[in-house]
Amino acid sequence: MITKDYDIVIIGSGAGGGTAAKELAPLVKEGLKIVVLEWGPQFREEEFTGREIEMANRLYFEGGGFLTKDRSMTLAFAKAYGGTTVVYTGTSLVVPKKTVGRWSVPGISWEDLARRSEKYKQENNVHLLDEPLINENNRLFYKGCKELGYSVEQFPLNLRGCQGSGLCNLGCPNQAKQGTNRVQLPQAQKQGVEVVTRCEVKKIDPDKRTIQAVIHSGNGVGLSSAWQPGFYEIHSKVVVVAAGAVNSSALLLRSGLGSRLPALGRYFTVHPALILTAQHDQPVANYYGHPKSYFSSEWAESDRFLLETCAYFPFTTAKNLAGFGPEHGRFMARMDRLQMILVLALDEALGTNRVTIDRDGSPVVDYTITETVINSFIVAMRKSAEIFFAAGAGRVHAPACKKFTIESEEKNEIDRLIAREDFKLGKVSITGAHLMGGCRMGTNETDSVTNSWGQVHGIPWLYVADASLFPKCAEINPYLTIMALADRVAEGVKNRIGELVGQGAINR
Amino acid sequence: MRIFSENEKKFIELLAGRVVARAAGLGAGADERFWEIIEGTLSGKPVKLQKQFKVFLIVIKILSFLRFGRIFERLGASQQEVILHFLQDGPIVIFRKGFWGLKALIFMGYYGRQKIGPEIHYTPSKRGNEMLKP
Ligand SMILES: Cc1cc2nc3c(=O)[nH]c(=O)nc-3n(C[C@H](O)[C@H](O)[C@H](O)COP(=O)(O)OP(=O)(O)OC[C@H]3O[C@@H](n4cnc5c(N)ncnc54)[C@H](O)[C@@H]3O)c2cc1C
Ligand code: SF4
Numbered sequence: 048m049i050t051k052d053y054d055i056v057i058i059g060s061g062a063g064g065g066t067a068a069k070e071l072a073p074l075v076k077e078g079l080k081i082v083v084l085e086w087g088p089q090f091r092e093e094e095f096t097g098r099e100i101e102m103a104n105r106l107y108f109e110g111g112g113f114l115t116k117d118r119s120m121t122l123a124f125a126k127a128y129g130g131t132t133v134v135y136t137g138t139s140l141v142v143p144k145k146t147v148g149r150w151s152v153p154g155i156s157w158e159d160l161a162r163r164s165e166k167y168k169q170e171n172n173v174h175l176l177d178e179p180l181i182n183e184n185n186r187l188f189y190k191g192c193k194e195l196g197y198s199v200e201q202f203p204l205n206l207r208g209c210q211g212s213g214l215c216n217l218g219c220p221n222q223a224k225q226g227t228n229r230v231q232l233p234q235a236q237k238q239g240v241e242v243v244t245r246c247e248v249k250k251i252d253p254d255k256r257t258i259q260a261v262i263h264s265g266n267g268v269g270l271s272s273a274w275q276p277g278f279y280e281i282h283s284k285v286v287v288v289a290a291g292a293v294n295s296s297a298l299l300l301r302s303g304l305g306s307r308l309p310a311l312g313r314y315f316t317v318h319p320a321l322i323l324t325a326q327h328d329q330p331v332a333n334y335y336g337h338p339k340s341y342f343s344s345e346w347a348e349s350d351r352f353l354l355e356t357c358a359y360f361p362f363t364t365a366k367n368l369a370g371f372g373p374e375h376g377r378f379m380a381r382m383d384r385l386q387m388i389l390v391l392a393l394d395e396a397l398g399t400n401r402v403t404i405d406r407d408g409s410p411v412v413d414y415t416i417t418e419t420v421i422n423s424f425i426v427a428m429r430k431s432a433e434i435f436f437a438a439g440a441g442r443v444h445a446p447a448c449k450k451f452t453i454e455s456e457e458k459n460e461i462d463r464l465i466a467r468e469d470f471k472l473g474k475v476s477i478t479g480a481h482l483m484g485g486c487r488m489g490t491n492e493t494d495s496v497t498n499s500w501g502q503v504h505g506i507p508w509l510y511v512a513d514a515s516l517f518p519k520c521a522e523i524n525p526y527l528t529i530m531a532l533a534d535r536v537a538e539g540v541k542n543r544i545g546e547l548v549g550q551g552a553i554n555r
Numbered sequence: 556m557r558i559f560s561e562n563e564k565k566f567i568e569l570l571a572g573r574v575v576a577r578a579a580g581l582g583a584g585a586d587e588r589f590w591e592i593i594e595g596t597l598s599g600k601p602v603k604l605q606k607q608f609k610v611f612l613i614v615i616k617i618l619s620f621l622r623f624g625r626i627f628e629r630l631g632a633s634q635q636e637v638i639l640h641f642l643q644d645g646p647i648v649i650f651r652k653g654f655w656g657l658k659a660l661i662f663m664g665y666y667g668r669q670k671i672g673p674e675i676h677y678t679p680s681k682r683g684n685e686m687l688k689p
Contacts, residue, residue, distance in 0.1 A: 336683050373576045380674075
């Protein structure tokens with residue numbers, strides 16, 4: 048066992064960990080030693096091949112198909128230098144004021160999060176795509192919504208030099224998305240923060256303030272780790288956990304904190320999602336151009352869902368069509384004619400939806416798709432079908448429907464054809480990519496894990512700085528809010544740094 | 556990385572032909588990439604899941620026997636479809652989930668092959684913006 052000593056260890060390098068690393072980096076100048084421990088490797092630019100299965104297996108936990116305990120849903124989250132920001136689409140929204148009001152966490156105000164989010168919008172070059180770069184798939188969504196009188200907004204995106212390859216969720220081959228792998232981690236490293244990849248943190252010992260970790264050897268893909276493969280014990284005065292919503296809870300549970308913190312792992316939310324597809328009689332070519340330009344929050348309050356544009360790759364598309372055989376094949380045969388809409392249900396934070404661990408300490412996500420979510424899905428499928436037809440689609444596929452496709456002549460029968468009894472768990476592909484909660488912020492141990500600065504209740508040197516802090520779901524694409532929260536956590540650490548590391552450690 | 560016996564492979568190829576109509580032409584060993592993807596993916600999954608998958612294949616055979624008095628391989632195309640539709644749409648949730656897993660694996664093997672792109676009119680470009688209509 049090799050031992051190491053640091054003042055601050057950050058576990059995970061995604062939206063939360065990357066932000067915390069960059070914000071804490073100036074402390075290196077004051078004499079502190081800071082390291083980021085990241086399970087995944089750092090990939091070389093040429094290793095982003097855009098090949099669906101290869102990249103999914105390279106970048107995601109379980110190839111992007113991490114199954115929940117009852118196998119009703121798959122979860123997507125990444126393992127890489129930059130975490131899930133390597134595979135996100137880059138839509139950059141500020142959390143709505145109403146949402147922060149619903150969280151009702153004393154100390155967390157919308158004004159504070161909005162101010163911090165603005166900072167990262169600047170840092171990540173967030174802007175609206177110019178009109179000529181908006182592809183047909185997006186234009187059709189806009190057209191459909193406008194025709195029906197539904198609200199529709201353009202997504203701000205964090206791009207620099209986007210070539211419109213449409214491969215965002217397989218890692219950008221043009222390095223255009225401004226994730227933490229492109230912005231915050233390099234900035235932190237420039238200031239002296241170490242980043243150690245291929246480093247899986249197994250446990251934190253809360254009594255000894257040590258971390259047990261393993262450096263995995265590589266398989267020829269990605270850069271090698273700064274440390275030799277083997278077992279490590281790392282002593283640290285401050286630990287910031289940012290391993291993502293599934294793995295942060297799992298790590299703290301493995302570290303034996305479950306009994307002290309009854310809310311640990313609970314109130315897990317995912318924005319359960321459906322991918323909806325329609326076929327036009329002429330090419331749409333949704334794979335050219337950036338995939339995501341528009342969204343509608345028309346039904347966010349009334350029926351608790353969002354609609355967004357999206358475009359997916361052949362296997363993902365095939366898997367999300369509910370059906371098989373010739374009718375499925377006919378849809379798949381014309382990938383160039385498909386229009387797609389992503390539904391995100393705004394799920395309630397329930398204590399019963401939670402991350403636990405199995406006997407080996409691996410995470411298990413126990414999540415029940417509720418009737419409320421199913422009802423959101425039904426309305427969302429009906430509204431999306433209307434939008435598809437208003438945009439000129441010839442036929443629409445809804446995964447919960449009496450038929451494989453609804454033809455345009457049947458558009459007046461949408462409500463009859465898409466009904467509650469047609470929604471069958473197991474048949475419908477449900478995915479989650481916005482994983483939140485498990486270490487929610489709050490005021491006490493009974494229903495939360497950290498205070499509003501991300502400090503774990505009762506453990507002054509242990510912090511959480513990622514999506515697991517959300518007390519309830521974000522109600523929008525969450526990464527910018529995660530960065531804002533991690534920024535707060537870093538500020539909280541900086542404000543207490545003398546007390547945490549000892550005055551002697553500063554400028555030693 | 557070998558997970559399936561030759562018999563199991565033959566059976567999955569038969570199922571693949573029903574799930575993806577065009578995959579009927581895959582034939583035994585005709586497309587190595589299909590098997591590389593499927594076995595490569597399953598080998599990364601827990602052994603328990605691999606076993607459950609194999610058990611599900613047996614369930615399909617038993618169901619065929621119970622419903623039509625013959626094993627799946629001996630059924631006509633329409634009878635095979637009846638069985639598969641029962642798995643997908645029937646009242647037993649665990650069957651629906653099992654069938655979803657089977658379908659997902661077959662789709663992965665079939666649509667995950669790079670060479671399928673042009674055949675299904677999926678031709679992305681690293682410089683997709685240049686292909687946008689004015
Ligand atoms: C396909 C996809 C598209 C998305 N698109 C958008 C979008 O357009 N806009 C948006 O706002 N959000 C989007 N999201 C969501 C967003 O990317 C995530 O919410 C965000 O990245 C989560 O940040 P995080 O810091 O909590 O975790 P992550 O970014 O997942 O980072 C966690 C890191 O911790 C590492 N780790 C885990 N366990 C350990 C361990 N034991 N030891 C060491 N390291 C560990 C992981 O390898 C990972 O790198 C998308 C997500 C997906 C999957
Ligand atoms: S669309 Fe733009 S951001 Fe997305 S992968 Fe292509 S170049 Fe990168």
